[in-house]
Amino acid sequence: MNPLRIAYSPCPNDTFVFHAWTHGLVVGGEPAPEVTFADIDVTNGMAERGELDVxxxxxxxxxxxxxxxxxxxxGGALGRGCGPLVLTGPDxxxxxADPAALRGRTVAVPSERSTAYLLFRLWAAEAVPGxxxxxxxxxxxxxxxAVRDGKVDAGLVIHEARFTYQNFGLRCLADMGEAWEAATGLPIPLGAIIAKRxxxxxxxxxxxxxxxASVRQAWAAPALSRDYVLAHAQExxxxxxxxxxxxxxxxFTEDLADAGYAAVExxxxxxxxxxxxxxxxxxLIR
Structure with missing residues (x-):
């Protein structure tokens, strides 16, 4: 089999998940692929243009x-308690208590086609009238x-920002995951793995x-992927x-199962x- 071409982010969850496969450690599996690292907004565009295999x-x-x-x-990212956050400065x-004050304000988002932005729009339709x-x-x-420096009024953040936003002097206005789970009872669908039909x-x-198998090997021997993860984790x-x-x-990374598919649908x-x-x-989903 010819190696496939794949693009994913340099974030720790992706490098952890794909370490075994990309390093040829999955015995009897697909050959190690050609990897491109890219931000989610870039990979969304690549998919729409039909670029790469995975x-x-x-x-x-x-x-x-x-x-x-x-x-x-x-291989994807779904879960509970892991939703995007809307952050603002302290002033x-x-x-x-009053998210409606976000009306008319400038908001930075990671991608207009991101799940974070979609969850944000569903939330804002009710929470920010006008x-x-x-x-x-x-x-x-x-x-x-950008939020800290006053370049935008608020920011929609993902990934490790959940753990670090207070270091920037910011506060959480709303948790999109909490809003989604309260409304639906379903896990939060974030990142999908797709491959050409x-x-x-x-x-x-x-x-x-x-x-x-790559996911399972990462769990079984996390030390093996440590250097790879940290090398791409932007310090x-x-x-x-x-x-x-x-x-x-x-x-859900191991298997979407019924609950994962229900969340996506x-x-x-x-x-x-x-x-x-x-x-x-x-x-087309299942």
């Missing part, structure tokens, strides 16, 4: 790519400094088995990297009902 993208991007790509049931008029102001897209690691059913099954504190992995690599159905994404045929 990509980690936002679940919110699925409606635009499912004709060409299949959703794999392993912001918007507070957890609507938001300008939405500014920027790499997720630039958002907290043109690979064929047999290759897609082999790929799924390989990624699942992240090792303790924060460990927290990141513990939160985002869980039972629930997100896209709710979003389509509000005209935020195109409707998706259920058979």
């Amino acid at each position: 990509l980690k993208i936002s679940y919110a991007q699925l409606p635009w790519v499912l004709d060409e790509y299949a959703l794999l049931p392993t 912001s008029p918007a507070t957890a 609507g938001l102001g300008e939405i500014v897209v920027m790499p997720f690691h630039e958002i907290m400094p 043109s690979l064929g059913a047999e290759r897609l099954e082999s790929l799924t088995d390989t990624i699942r 992240m504190d090792p303790a924060v990297a460990d927290q990141h992995i513990a939160l985002y690599v869980n039972e 629930g997100l896209l159905t709710r979003a389509a009902a509000q005209g935020l994404v195109p409707p998706v045929a259920p058979e």
